[in-house]
Amino acid sequence: xxxxxxxxxxxxxxxxxxxxxxxxxxxxxxxxxxxxxxxxxxxxxxxxxxxxxxxxxxxxxxxxxxxxxxxxxxxxxxxxxxxxxxxxxxxxxxxxxxxxxxxxxxxxxxxxxxxxxxxxxxxxxxxxxxxxxxxxxxxxxx
Amino acid sequence: xxxxxxxxxxxxxxxxxxxxxxxxxxxxxxxxxxxxxxxxxxxxxxxxxxxxxxxxxxxxxxxxxxxxxxxxxxxxxxxxxxxxxxxxxxxxxxxxxxxxxxxxxxxxxxxxxxxxxxxxxxxxxxxxxxxxxxxxxxxxxxxxxxxxxxxxxxxxxxxxxxxxxxxxxxxxxxxxxxxxxxxxxxxxxxxxxxxxxxxxxxxxxxxxxxxxxxxxxxxxxxxxxxxxxxxxxxxxxxxxxxxxxxxxxxxxxxxxxx
Numbered sequence: 343x344x345x346x347x348x349x350x351x352x353x354x355x356x357x358x359x360x361x362x363x364x365x366x367x368x369x370x371x372x373x374x375x376x377x378x379x380x381x382x383x384x385x386x387x388x389x390x391x392x393x394x395x396x397x398x399x400x401x402x403x404x405x406x407x408x409x410x411x412x413x414x415x416x417x418x419x420x421x422x423x424x425x426x427x428x429x430x431x432x433x434x435x436x437x438x439x440x441x442x443x444x445x446x447x448x449x450x451x452x453x454x455x456x457x458x459x460x461x462x463x464x465x466x467x468x469x470x471x472x473x474x475x476x477x478x479x480x481x482x483x484x
Numbered sequence: 485x486x487x488x489x490x491x492x493x494x495x496x497x498x499x500x501x502x503x504x505x506x507x508x509x510x511x512x513x514x515x516x517x518x519x520x521x522x523x524x525x526x527x528x529x530x531x532x533x534x535x536x537x538x539x540x541x542x543x544x545x546x547x548x549x550x551x552x553x554x555x556x557x558x559x560x561x562x563x564x565x566x567x568x569x570x571x572x573x574x575x576x577x578x579x580x581x582x583x584x585x586x587x588x589x590x591x592x593x594x595x596x597x598x599x600x601x602x603x604x605x606x607x608x609x610x611x612x613x614x615x616x617x618x619x620x621x622x623x624x625x626x627x628x629x630x631x632x633x634x635x636x637x638x639x640x641x642x643x644x645x646x647x648x649x650x651x652x653x654x655x656x657x658x659x660x661x662x663x664x665x666x667x668x669x670x671x672x673x674x675x676x677x678x679x680x681x682x683x684x685x686x687x688x689x690x691x692x693x694x695x696x697x698x699x700x701x702x703x704x705x706x707x708x709x710x711x712x713x714x715x716x717x718x719x720x721x722x723x724x725x726x727x728x729x730x731x732x733x734x735x736x737x738x739x740x741x742x
Contacts, residue, residue: 347544347545348546410534418544419543445513
């Protein structure tokens with residue numbers, strides 16, 4: 343979500359502190375994903391004050407069978423930064439989806455999206471990532 | 485239009501298809517996946533998603549934060565709620581079927597609990613009581629307890645005795661008739677609460693011929709009528725009236741009444 347491990351750590355600890363305080367007061371919400379919702383909002387708050395990426399229309403390409411080998415060449419941090427540069431709520435959708443811990447209904451709930459929106463963000467994200475991969479590893483692009 | 489909407493929704497679901505193979509509780513997603521199974525485009529998408537998810541797992545987590553996380557409890561597994569389970573048509577149909585079967589079994593069990601040797605005959609005689617008119621009986625003005633001699637002397641019926649609880653009631657009429665199994669039944673009409681008494685042979689064991697006895701008083705019910713039945717010397721006595729158990733209860737001895 344943030345593309346910066348230091349900021350991510352700060353958000354993580356702030357979220358845990360808040361959870362500990364609430365637990366001590368016996369005010370923990372019964373909703374199962376409140377911790378993730380809270381962390382997401384803290385991430386969004388943190389990035390509000392950052393330099394915002396320029397709003398540019400990103401290239402899109404149909405995903406190919408070779409994408410897997412292109413992705414293997416990526417550095418994990420590069421991917422983290424790429425996802426964190428996406429505008430929200432697409433960023434939240436991609437981050438929550440590729441964490442591979444939530445099913446689509448949970449993501450809809452967490453990111454407050456409709457199914458059509460989540461579908462559009464993921465599909466667009468894949469095509470944009472493919473275009474970026476093609477630009478980054480042109481020799482592997484078909 | 486509806487088809488178009490359905491296709492669009494299916495496409496949307498496929499775009500959100502789960503990355504790792506997990507048990508899917510969501511029926512629309514299962515159905516969309518089954519339809520898309522094997523399509524080249526979807527296979528590419530799944531391979532793409534898996535590769536990205538593998539890479540995401542490699543994103544380094546600072547040691548200070550990592551120690552807070554354990555693989556097992558990162559996200560509580562979403563459980564199927566009772567509400568969702570109950571909404572499933574198959575579960576609903578099975579539940580109703582099981583409830584009906586259970587109801588029938590309970591009904592039969594309760595009926596069996598109340599049954600006793602002669603209860604079937606007693607129920608038939610309650611139907612007779614409901615349809616009997618005073619003119620059908622021979623007028624008799626005597627205490628019910630004295631009719632034993634009449635039944636013995638006139639009809640040869642031994643032990644057709646009215647129990648002590650009902651022996652003092654004044655009679656309006658009586659008769660002796662044969663039921664559809666040629667058993668001889670004595671019927672007495674008394675003035676008290678327009679009650680009717682029946683005396684009939686107790687049931688016997690089919691093999692040994694021994695009388696099937698039961699202790700105390702037992703209640704039977706039929707079409708708004710209630711009978712209190714007891715057995716003595718191989719003859720059953722039933723006091724019947726229109727009403728419930730509580731109307732008969734004051735008359736019968738409390739010992740052994742069920």
